[in-house]
Amino acid sequence: xxxxxxxxxxxxxxxxxxxxxxxxxxxxxxxxxxxxxxxxxxxxxxxxxxxxxxxxxxxxxxxxxxxxxxxxxxxxxxxxxxxxxxxxxxxxxxxxxxxxxxxxxxxxxxxxxxxxxxxxxxxxxxxxxxxxxxxxxxxxxxxxxxxxxxxxxxxxxxxxxxxxxxxxxxxxxxxxxxxxxxxxxxxxxxxxxxxxxxxxxxxxxxxxxxxxxxxxxxxxxxxxxxxxxxxxxxxxxxxxxxxxxxxxxxxxxxxxxxxxxxxxxxxxxxxxxxxxxxxxxxxxxxxxxxxxxxxxxxxxxxxxxxxxxxxxxxxxxxxxxxxxxxxxxxxxxxxxxxxxxxxxxxxxxxxxxxxxxxxxxxxxxxxxxxxxxxxxxxxxxxxxxxxxxxxxxxxxxxxxxxxxxxxxxxxxxxxxxxxxxxxxxxxxxxxxxxxxxxxxxxxxxxxxxxxxxxxxxxxxxxxxxxxxxxxxxxxxxxxxxxxxxxxxxxxxxxxxxxxxxxxxxxxxxxxxxxxxxxxxxxxxxxxxxxxxxxxxxxxxxxxxxxxxxxxx
Numbered sequence: 001x002x003x004x005x006x007x008x009x010x011x012x013x014x015x016x017x018x019x020x021x022x023x024x025x026x027x028x029x030x031x032x033x034x035x036x037x038x039x040x041x042x043x044x045x046x047x048x049x050x051x052x053x054x055x056x057x058x059x060x061x062x063x064x065x066x067x068x069x070x071x072x073x074x075x076x077x078x079x080x081x082x083x084x085x086x087x088x089x090x091x092x093x094x095x096x097x098x099x100x101x102x103x104x105x106x107x108x109x110x111x112x113x114x115x116x117x118x119x120x121x122x123x124x125x126x127x128x129x130x131x132x133x134x135x136x137x138x139x140x141x142x143x144x145x146x147x148x149x150x151x152x153x154x155x156x157x158x159x160x161x162x163x164x165x166x167x168x169x170x171x172x173x174x175x176x177x178x179x180x181x182x183x184x185x186x187x188x189x190x191x192x193x194x195x196x197x198x199x200x201x202x203x204x205x206x207x208x209x210x211x212x213x214x215x216x217x218x219x220x221x222x223x224x225x226x227x228x229x230x231x232x233x234x235x236x237x238x239x240x241x242x243x244x245x246x247x248x249x250x251x252x253x254x255x256x257x258x259x260x261x262x263x264x265x266x267x268x269x270x271x272x273x274x275x276x277x278x279x280x281x282x283x284x285x286x287x288x289x290x291x292x293x294x295x296x297x298x299x300x301x302x303x304x305x306x307x308x309x310x311x312x313x314x315x316x317x318x319x320x321x322x323x324x325x326x327x328x329x330x331x332x333x334x335x336x337x338x339x340x341x342x343x344x345x346x347x348x349x350x351x352x353x354x355x356x357x358x359x360x361x362x363x364x365x366x367x368x369x370x371x372x373x374x375x376x377x378x379x380x381x382x383x384x385x386x387x388x389x390x391x392x393x394x395x396x397x398x399x400x401x402x403x404x405x406x407x408x409x410x411x412x413x414x415x416x417x418x419x420x421x422x423x424x425x426x427x428x429x430x431x432x433x434x435x436x437x438x439x440x441x442x443x444x445x446x447x448x449x450x451x452x453x454x455x456x457x458x459x460x461x462x463x464x465x466x467x468x469x470x471x472x473x474x475x476x477x478x479x480x481x482x483x484x485x486x487x488x489x490x491x492x493x494x495x496x497x498x499x500x501x502x503x504x505x506x507x508x509x510x511x512x513x514x515x516x517x518x519x520x521x522x523x524x525x526x527x528x529x530x531x532x533x534x535x536x537x538x539x540x541x542x543x544x545x546x547x548x549x550x551x552x
Contacts (some may be wrong), residue, residue: 002245004080004476004479006084006100006104007034007045009080009081010034010045010081010085010098011034013072013075013076013079013081014034014049014068014072014096014294016055016071016075017049017068017071017072017075018053018068018239019066020071021053021057021068021071022053022056022197023056023123023518026312033047033048033050034046034047035048036242036477037097039340040230040470040473041047042091042097043089043097043098043099043100044098044099044100044473045097045098045100046091046096046097046098047095047097047098047517048095049065049068049266049277050062050065050090050094050095050121051093051094051095052066053068054094060094061093061094062090062093062094064094065090065094065095065096065098066090067072068096069088069090069096070136072088072096073088074460076088080542082183083101083103083104084100084101084103084324085098085099085100085101086099086100086101087099095102096239096376100377100473101460102462102464102469105469105472105473105475105476106460106461106463106472107531107546108472108475108476108534109460109472109475109528110460111471112475112532112535112536113528113531113532113535116535117535117538117539119478119536119539120163120478120482120536120539121163121165121416121487121537122162122164122165122479122482126165126328127166127167127179128166128167128331129166129167129168129169129328129329129330129331130161130167130168130169130329130330130331130332130333131169131171131324131329131331131332131333131415132154132157132158132161132166132169132170132171132333133155133171133172133173133181133324133334133335133337134150134151134154134155134170134172134253134334134335135147135150135151135154135172135247135335136172136173136174136175137243138145138174138175138176138180138181139174139175139176139235139236139239139240139243140180140181140183140184140207140235140239140468141207141209142209142211142239142242142243142246142389142390142391142393143209143241143243143246143247143389143390144387144388144390145369145371145380145387145388145389145390145393145417146337146366146368146369146391147390148250148369148390148393148402148406149366149368149369149406149407149415150335150337150366151247151250151252151390151406152250152252152402152403152406152407152545153335153364153366153406153407153411153433153490153491154170154252154335155170155251155252155253155545156403156407156491156494156543156545157333157335157485157489157490158170159542159543159544159545160482160485160491160494161486163480163482163543164482164486166331168230169254169256170253170254170256170366171254171255171256171257171258172254172256172257173258173260173320174240174257174258174259174260174261176236176240176259176260176261176262177260177264178260181232181236182229182232182419183205183206183207183233183316184207184212184232184236184483185230185231185232185233185235186206186213186231187202187206187207187208187212187235188204188215188216188219188231188234188235189216189231190206190218190458191212191215191216191502192216192220192225193215193218194216195213195216195217195220196220200430211239211242212235213526215234215235215238218238218451219234226368231386231549242391245391246389246391246394247390248397249391249399250390250402250403250434251403251545252395252545258320260316260320263320263323264371265317266323268318268319268323268365268452269311269315269316271319272315272318272319272322273289273304273305273315273318273319275322275354276291276318276354279353280292280345281295281306281353282404283389283538286307287307288302288303288305288306288307289304289305290302290303290304291303291314291346291350292347292349292353293317293345293346293349293353294349294352295309295349295353296348296349296350296352297345297349298346298348298349299345300346301330302314302346304318311435312453313348313437314347317347317350318347318350318353318354321347321350321351321354321361322354325354325356325360331359331360331396332351332359332360332361332362333359333361333363333364333489334347334363334364334526335364335366335411335497335519336363336364336365336366336369337365337366337368338365338366340363340365340366341365344363344365345497346460347361347363348363352398357513362489364411364490365411365412366411367411367412367413367414367415368414368415369406369413369414369415369416369417370414370416370417371388371417371419372417372418372419372420372537373420374420375420378419396419396422397419397422397423400431400435400546401421401422401423401429401431401432403544403545403546404430404431404434404495404544405417405418405431405490406542407491407495408430408495409431410492410493411488411489411492412487412490412492427506429473429548430495430499432501432552433502433506433545434498434499434501434502434537434541435549435552436502436540436552437501437505437506437533437537438534438537438538438541438548438549438550439549439550440505440509441505441530441531441533441534441537441550442534442550443550444514444515444527444530445527445530445531445534445549446550447515448527452510454517454520455524456521456523456524457521457524458524458525458527458528459517459521459524459525460525460529461525462522462525463525463526465508465511465512467504467507467511467512468508468512468526468529469534470504470507470508471504471505471508473503473509473527474497474501474504475501475533477497478497478501478536478539478540480541480544481493481494481496481497482494491543492542494543494544495544497540498537498540498541498544501533501536501537501540502537505530505533505537510531512524512526514527514530515527
């Protein structure tokens with residue numbers, strides 16, 4: 001969790017105060033948290049320390065809170081915090097709420113302007129090598145809206161982690177071999193025969209989308225087929241080129257494209273199985289080869305080589321994860337669809353068997369997307385390839401809107417994507433609302449320069465209105481929003497923060513005039529505040545993979 005300097009100092013003081021009550025300072029330092037209350041009337045920071053201590057001391061938390069506050073007020077009065085903490089109150093069951101002095105937020109505005117594009121950046125990862133694998137759709141058809149959500153989430157998370165000091169590798173794993181690839185090749189071949197006039201009984205389990213017919217037509221038009229022509233290889237290359245183009249237009253780029261076919265040819269699968277066998281994690285039974293995954297928390301052992309000597313999905317996946325750690329990644333994050341939920345225990349077991357720490361692998365399930373048009377669900381069928389593709393979404397609503405909508409809810413929640421709302425240019429559309437705030441501020445700052453607005457004393461202490469103070473408090477919370485994204489491996493907290501920041505700006509701007517010659521010093525202070533808002537909005541938009549337009 002990222003903490004501001006104030007939060008660090010306050011946490012230490014709370015720990016000391018609790019230590020005086022419990023005589024156990026080692027315990028208190030590990031259980032307390034400081035949070036931002038949802039409503040300003042409850043302060044700027046809130047501590048649950050009294051509630052946590054009540055579990056140990058078996059006392060009423062409000063009584064404990066009263067004792068803590070007495071100690072805290074004394075400790076703070078003789079520490080540097082006396083210039084930052086205004087008052088302390090007890091609320092509810094025993095929460096201790098801290099009200100921060102306005103001077104702290106004035107300094108925060110100065111810090112934002114000084115750091116500019118680096119505001120919110122903390123070298124948390126110390127350049128720790130992290131691999132994030134996402135999308136990884138089989139190259140058997142165009143990317144769907146579900147893949148698009150994984151792309152938006154994975155790329156935004158990668159940007160945020162890089163900003164916070166991690167060395168991130170974005171990776172796409174191609175399952176480019178096996179039965180589904182053979183079916184793709186046969187699907188193209190049958191469509192080509194159909195195109196040439198043959199009557200074809202097209203199997204139900206073959207790929208039936210128009211893209212298969214398009215590939216067959218291209219083969220025919222360009223006279224590509226010959227005696228050695230490989231329909232499967234052609235299909236994979238054609239579809240993969242399309243996937244890469246769609247992702248590039250979606251502002252998503254991968255550092256590495258890994259191939260299961262290449263992994264199989266490298267001998268790494270056999271090497272990995274032998275490695276596990278030497279550690280006594282492999283055994284033979286009923287003509288198959290089994291992995292002892294129950295040793296590592298799975299509900300049953302898993303077959304990795306079937307009786308017909310072919311590999312199950314797990315065999316190359318174990319080898320692939322071994323290869324990830326062999327490349328020096330200290331942390332591996334997989335973004336998977338909900339259909340892979342049951343696969344998590346076995347891949348976790350495999351990583352443990354490979355000798356990695358339990359928390360070296362994180363698997364994030366990204367839930368599905370339902371498209372809505374005119375309030376009705378858009379029907380989709382992947383089997384019939386009648387699903388809405390990423391390309392169609394980009395063409396219909398644009399990259400920025402698509403990306404924002406796809407991360408606008410927690411990854412663990414099903415997402416309703418309202419196409420009609422996405423196309424609105426109004427305050428109802430959160431993307432428009434945020435970008436319009438940025439463009440509005442940019443316009444004001446341009447106007448100030450173009451009209452040679454006279455410069456006065458930009459004294460931030462002149463900003464005393466509630467809307468101005470609330471806006472400054474929201475700006476100071478930007479690092480916390482990024483911290484939550486890291487804790488959850490989810491960019492959702494950042495999108496919510498940007499919506500709230502834009503709302504606070506619009507409220508402030510609509511109520512208080514900025515460029516006013518009659519109040520020159522106040523205008524200059526407000527221009528300084530708006531510049532800080534512009535910086536934070538821009539940083540947040542760029543970390544989300546969105547553009548920051550100066551005109552709309």
